[in-house]
Amino acid sequence: MIASRGLRTVLRVTTAIVLVVVYTPLAMVVINSFNVDRTFSWPPSGFTLHWWKLAAQSHGARHALLVSIEVALLATAIALVLGTLAGMGLRRTRFFGRHTISLLIILPIALPGIVTGIALNNAFRTMLGLDLGFFTVVVAHATFCIVTVFNNVQARLQRLGPSLEQASADLGAGPFRTFVQITFPMMRSALLAGALLAFGLSFDEIVVTTFTAGPQVQTLPLWIFQNLFRPNQAPIVNVVAAVLVLVSAVPIYLAQRLSGDTVSSASATP
Amino acid sequence: MAFSVRRSPGLRTGLLLLPPMLWLGVAYLLALGALFVTSLWSQNDFTGAIERIWTLDNYRQIWEIPVYRTIAVRTIALAALVTVVDALVAFPIALYMAKFASPRGRRLLVIAVLMPLWASYLVKAYAWRGIFADGGLIDWLGKPFGIHSPGYGLLATGVTLAYLWLPYMVLPVFAGLERVPDSLVEASGDLGAGALTTLRRVVLPMAFPALVAGSIFTFSLSLGDYIAVTIVGGPTQLLGNVIYENVGAANNLPFAAALSTIPVVVMFLYLAAARRTGALDNL
Numbered sequence: 001m002i003a004s005r006g007l008r009t010v011l012r013v014t015t016a017i018v019l020v021v022v023y024t025p026l027a028m029v030v031i032n033s034f035n036v037d038r039t040f041s042w043p044p045s046g047f048t049l050h051w052w053k054l055a056a057q058s059h060g061a062r063h064a065l066l067v068s069i070e071v072a073l074l075a076t077a078i079a080l081v082l083g084t085l086a087g088m089g090l091r092r093t094r095f096f097g098r099h100t101i102s103l104l105i106i107l108p109i110a111l112p113g114i115v116t117g118i119a120l121n122n123a124f125r126t127m128l129g130l131d132l133g134f135f136t137v138v139v140a141h142a143t144f145c146i147v148t149v150f151n152n153v154q155a156r157l158q159r160l161g162p163s164l165e166q167a168s169a170d171l172g173a174g175p176f177r178t179f180v181q182i183t184f185p186m187m188r189s190a191l192l193a194g195a196l197l198a199f200g201l202s203f204d205e206i207v208v209t210t211f212t213a214g215p216q217v218q219t220l221p222l223w224i225f226q227n228l229f230r231p232n233q234a235p236i237v238n239v240v241a242a243v244l245v246l247v248s249a250v251p252i253y254l255a256q257r258l259s260g261d262t263v264s265s266a267s268a269t270p
Numbered sequence: 271m272a273f274s275v276r277r278s279p280g281l282r283t284g285l286l287l288l289p290p291m292l293w294l295g296v297a298y299l300l301a302l303g304a305l306f307v308t309s310l311w312s313q314n315d316f317t318g319a320i321e322r323i324w325t326l327d328n329y330r331q332i333w334e335i336p337v338y339r340t341i342a343v344r345t346i347a348l349a350a351l352v353t354v355v356d357a358l359v360a361f362p363i364a365l366y367m368a369k370f371a372s373p374r375g376r377r378l379l380v381i382a383v384l385m386p387l388w389a390s391y392l393v394k395a396y397a398w399r400g401i402f403a404d405g406g407l408i409d410w411l412g413k414p415f416g417i418h419s420p421g422y423g424l425l426a427t428g429v430t431l432a433y434l435w436l437p438y439m440v441l442p443v444f445a446g447l448e449r450v451p452d453s454l455v456e457a458s459g460d461l462g463a464g465a466l467t468t469l470r471r472v473v474l475p476m477a478f479p480a481l482v483a484g485s486i487f488t489f490s491l492s493l494g495d496y497i498a499v500t501i502v503g504g505p506t507q508l509l510g511n512v513i514y515e516n517v518g519a520a521n522n523l524p525f526a527a528a529l530s531t532i533p534v535v536v537m538f539l540y541l542a543a544a545r546r547t548g549a550l551d552n553l
Contacts, residue, residue, distance in 0.1 A: 004465035006465070007465045007466075008366075008370050010362070011363075011370055012366060012370070014362040014363065014366070015362065015363045015366045015367075015379070018359055018362075018363055018436075021433075022383075022436065024401075025394060025397035025398060025400075025433070026386060026389055026394070026397065028397055028401065028407065029393055029396070029397045039403075042400075042406050042407045042409070043410065082289060082290040082293055085286045085287065085289055085290050086286070086287060086291075088286050089282075089283050089284075089286030089287035089290075090283075090287070101287065101291065104294050104295075104299070105290070105294065107294075107298065108294075110486060110490055110537065111494075111533070111534060111537055112490055112491070112493045112494020112510070112530075112533045112534075112537065113491075113495075114495075114496060114510050114513055114514065114530065114533075115494060115530045115533055118305060118513065118517055118523070118526060118527065118530060119298075119301040119302050119304070119305040119530075120297070120298075120301050121517070122301065122304055122305050122308055122523060122527070123297075123300065123301035123304050123305075126304070126308070126320070126523075127301075127304050139297060142293075143294065143297050143298055146290060146293070146294070150290075175282070200388055204388075204390050204392075206391065206497060207494070207495075211517070221390065221391075221392050224390070224392050224393070225392060228396060237396070241390065241393040241397075244389060244393050245389045245390070245393060248386075248388035248389040248390075249385065249388075251388050252381055252385050252388060255384075256381065
C-alpha cells in the first residue's frame with residue numbers, strides 16, 4: 001500500500017484541498033477585520049486600521065476578555081485537582097465500576113452542551129436556590145474540564161508504570177513524599193498539557209456558559225454572540241474575531257514545546 | 271494515617287476518587303436527574319410558575335404535535351449526515367498523515383489540523399456567515415459559473431457544523447491509523463492484495479473503533495448545537511434552538527427538559543453501541 005503511487009497522489013491532493021477549505025474562513029476573518037465596509041461583501045472594497053483602533057478602546061470587549069480569563073483560570077485550577085485525583089485513583093486498580101467512573105468523567109462533554117447547560121441551570125436555581133453569577137459559571141466549566149486533565153494524567157501514568165514509585169516506597173518514603181518527589185515531577189508536563197486544554201475549552205465555551213452565567217457576567221464568547229447581530233458593533237466583532245484566530249497559534253506553540261502526549265490526548269477533548 | 275493508606279490500596283483508591291466523584295455526582299448526575307424530574311412536572315400557563323404535579327403531558331405533546339417529531343428527526347438526520355461527511359473527509363487526511371507523510375510532514379499536518387480547534391468556535395461559525403452571505407465568498411466564486419449562495423438555512427448549518435467538528439474526527443482517526451502496524455499492511459500487499467483491497471480489508475476494520483470514537487464527538491456536538499443554527503441557519507429549527515427558546519423566551523423549563531431527554535436518550539444509545547466496538551478505549 002505504501003508503494004501505491006496513485007493512492008498517495010489522491011490522498012495528497014485531498015489533504016491539500018481540505019486544508020485550503022479549513023483555512024479559508026479563518027483567513028477571511030482576519031482580512032475582514034481590515035475591511036472598510038461594514039458588510040460581508042467580498043472582495044473588500046478597501047482596507048483600514050480604523051476598526052482595530054476602535055476595538056482597542058472597546059470597554060465591553062476588554063472587560064469580557066478579563067472575565068473569560070478569570071473563569072478559565074479558576075475552572076482549570078479545580079479541574080487540575082479533581083482530574084489528577086481521578087487519574088491517580090483509577091490507575092492499576094481494576095475494580096468493579098471503573099468503566100462507569102470513566103464514563104461519568106467523559107459524560108459532561110459527551111452529552112450535548114445544551115443538556116449540560118439547562119441541567120446545571122435548573123440545579124443551581126431550582127434545587128439549590130442560587131443566583132446565577134460568576135461562581136456558577138466556574139462550577140459548570142470545571143465540571144466539563146475535568147476530563148482533559150484526567151485523560152492526560154491517566155495516559156502519562158499508564159506509560160510510566162509503577163516501578164519508580166515502588167522503588168521510592170522501598171527506600172522508605174511515605175505516599176505523600178513519593179507523590180511530591182516522584183509522581184508529581186513525572187506528571188508535570190502531562191498536567192501542563194491537560195491544563196492548557198482545560199483553559200482553551202473553558203475560554204471558548206458558550207453553550208453551557210449561556211445557561212449558567214448571571215446577567216451581569218459576560219465572558220468573551222457571550223460578548224461576541226451578543227454583538228454579532230448589531231450592525232454598529234460588527235466591525236469591532238470582526239477585529240476581536242481576528243485577534244482570537246491569530247492568538248490560537250499560542251497554545252499550539254506551547255503544546256508542541258510540552259510533550260508528545262499532547263497530540264494524542266488532544267483528540268479526546270472538544 | 272499514611273501507614274494505613276499505604277497498606278490498603280482500596281482505601282487509597284477510595285480516598286483519591288472521593289472528591290472528583292462527589293463533584294461529578296453532586297454537580298452533574300444529580301443535576302441531570304433533577305432535569306428529568308422537572309420534565310415530569312407541569313407549568314402554570316398564567317403565572318409561568320412550575321407546578322410540582324406529576325404529569326406526562328410534556329412528553330405527550332412532543333409525541334403528538336407533529337412539528338416536534340419533524341424537528342427531532344431533522345436534528346438527528348443532520349447530526350448523522352454531518353458525522354458521515356466528517357468521516358469521509360477525515361479518513362483520507364488521517365490516512366495520509368499516518369501512513370504516507372514524512373515524520374516532519376506528519377508533525378506539521380497535526381499542527382495544521384489542531385490549530386483551527388483553538389480558534390474560537392463562535393468566530394468560525396461567524397466566518398461561515400460571511401461566506402454564505404449575499405455577495406459573500408460563495409457568490410463571488412460562483413459568479414462566473416452562475417452559482418448563487420444557497421443562503422442561510424439547513425445546508426449552511428450542515429456545512430458549518432461539519433467544518434467545526436472536522437478536527438474531532440481527524441485526530442482520533444489519525445491516532446487509530448497510526449496504531450495499525452506497517453507490517454500488516456505490507457503482509458497484505460505481499461499476499462497479493464492491491465492498495466484498495468488492503469485499505470478495505472485490513473486498514474479500515476482496524477481503524478473502525480477510532481472512527482466511531484470520533485463520531486461520538488461530531489454526532490453529540492451537532493445534536494445539541496444551537497449557536498451555529500442561530501448564526502447561519504436562518505429560519506431552520508433544530509432541537510437545540512427549540513430547547514433554547516423554551517428555556518429563554520417561552521420560559522417553559524419542564525417542556526425544555528422533556529425535549530432535552532431526546533438528545534440524551536439518543537446519545538446514551540449511541541454510547542452503548544459505540545462501547546461494543548471498543549471505541550470508548552479510543553477516546
